[in-house]
Amino acid sequence: MRDAYHEELDSISDGLVEMARLVGSAIGRATTAMLDSDLKLAENVIEADQKVDELQHDLEARAIALLARQQPVATDLRIVVTSLRMSADLERSGDLAQHVAKLARLRYPDRAVPSDLHATILEMGQLAQRLMAKAAEVIITKDVDLALQLEQDDDAMDLLHRTLFQHLMDDRWKHGIETAVDVTLLGRYYERFADHAVSVAKRVVYLVTGEHADELQTDVQPEIQAVSGAESA
Amino acid sequence: MRDAYHEELDSISDGLVEMARLVGSAIGRATTAMLDSDLKLAENVIEADQKVDELQHDLEARAIALLARQQPVATDLRIVVTSLRMSADLERSGDLAQHVAKLARLRYPDRAVPSDLHATILEMGQLAQRLMAKAAEVIITKDVDLALQLEQDDDAMDLLHRTLFQHLMDDRWKHGIETAVDVTLLGRYYERFADHAVSVAKRVVYLVTGEHADELQTDVQPEIQAVSGAESA
Structure with a gap:
């Protein structure tokens, strides 16, 4: 019975890794679709999200079935x-990732991202993809040190996010309101994506060490704080 | 044993209702703090979120303890x-809600919301609060009809969100980029808040009927679609 249990548990873990790989690939391709204004790639990313949703449903069903059949306690229960x-x-x-792709599709054949922000958005997309690749690796290896690395990567994401907002708030901004709105939303999508990757890694840390990492720092609006300099407000 | 079980289950449900009431109140007060530029109220909302986090931790610990002790199956397991x-x-x-309050605090003593958008943001805040009040009622009553009402309310939220974006995209927009960024983020906060309230109600529907409501329509960027008119893009 315990063997069947651990096999089921492994298959849930495999499902998580597959999800992480799919969404990591999706954010990378969505970024490319947006920067290159590649409609076909954007539509490809939008459709591919269905696979992620299916994996989640499947994984949840298996987790609930496992709870019902095996009735795990203590650590095993916490894992599920x-x-x-x-x-x-x-x-x-x-x-x-799908939101990024939808924005690419919406603006096609124009580009949502003006050329002077191209490099920053590219970096955000690549960093998001790396964060998710590391999260997948953390699920596989349960490597706590690697998990903690993700927080540093997330700091880098916050920095990029601030750079984006500094561009937006600059008096020389020439791209109008529509582009400002697009860039604001894009910045938020990448930031939230990174938060979720960090969250996955922190949950692994919790399972391994039994200790909660610090309360997950989800989107604390660092961009606005940084730009306005009104930390104490 | 079964009585203890149902008592525990009731106490979890009570915890959810309390959380819903707290966050419903928080979004209402955050909106007021922002529209009135009331720093004290904003700080009050920011601090009060800790209570919500504590309730969640407490509730999760009790749910996991219940799973371990009572090992529920079938419907009971699904409820937990x-x-x-x-x-x-x-x-x-x-x-x-805390994000809205932080924006109010950040812009104090100025107002984040220009006066011609005051009414729209007030409506969004009130609607968000009503949605959460209904979600709490759905948890208590398990009333499926009421749960389905929330989707209509959410349509009203989407409409308000579109109104907001039409203002933003209007050539006569005079409030500059910083305010455009603030309003873009605010719109997203209210929209996501509403999505979560609808999600809570839909989960109750699933428990009662055993059927998933349609895949939850989470933020499909209707605002951008509507404003650009590029539905097919």
Whole structure:
């Protein structure tokens, strides 16, 4: 019975890794679609999100079946419950990649991102993809040090996000309101995507060490704080 | 044993209702703080979110303890797992209310919202609060008809969101980029808050009827679609 149990648990873990790989690929391709104004690639990303949703449903059903059949307690129970949370993080990351792709599609054949922000958005997209690749690796290896690295990467994402907002707030901004709105939303999508990758890694840390990493720092509006300099407000 | 079980289950449900009430109040007060530029109220909302986080931790611990001790199966198991998801929705709603309050605090003594958008933001805030009040009622009554009403309310939220974006995209927009960024983020906070309230109600529907409501329509960027008119893009 215990063997069947661990096999089921492994298959849930495999499902999580597959989800992480799919959404990591999705954010990379969505970024390319947007920067290159590649309609076909954008539509490809939008459609591919269905696979992520299916994986999540499947994974949840298996987790619940496992709870019912095996009735795990203690650590084993925590692993299953935490898997459910990780799958929710990954599903939501997929939505965010899809949002980026939808924006690319919406603006086609124009580009949503003006050329002077191209490099920053490219970096945000690549960093998001790397964060998710590391999150997948953390699920596989349960490497706590690697998990903690993700927080540093997330700091880099915050910095990029600030750069984006500094461009927006610059008096020399010449791209009008529509582009400002697009860039604001894009910045938020990448930031939230990174938050979810960090969240996945932190949940692994919790499982391994039994200790909660610090309360997950989700989107604290650093961009606005930084730009206005009104930290104490 | 079964009595103890149902008592525990009731106490989890009570916890969810309390969370919904707290975050419903928070979004209402955050909106007031922003429209009135009331710093004290904003800080009050920001601090109060800790109580929501504590409730969530407490609720999760009790749900996991219940799984371990009572080992529920079938419907009972689904109730507990679904409660965990609802608590995550409610915790995230609290974060979003806090974001609104932080924006109010950041712009103090100025107002983040220009006067010609005051009425729209007030409506969004009130609607968000009503949605969460209904979600709480759905948790208590398990009233499926009421749960389905929330989707209509959410359509009204989408409409308000579109109105906001039409203002933003209007050539006569005179409030500059910083305000455009603030309003873009605010619109997104209210929209996501509403999505989470709808999600809570839909999870109750699933528990009662055993059927998933349609895949939850989370933020499909209707605002951008509507404004650009590029539905087919």
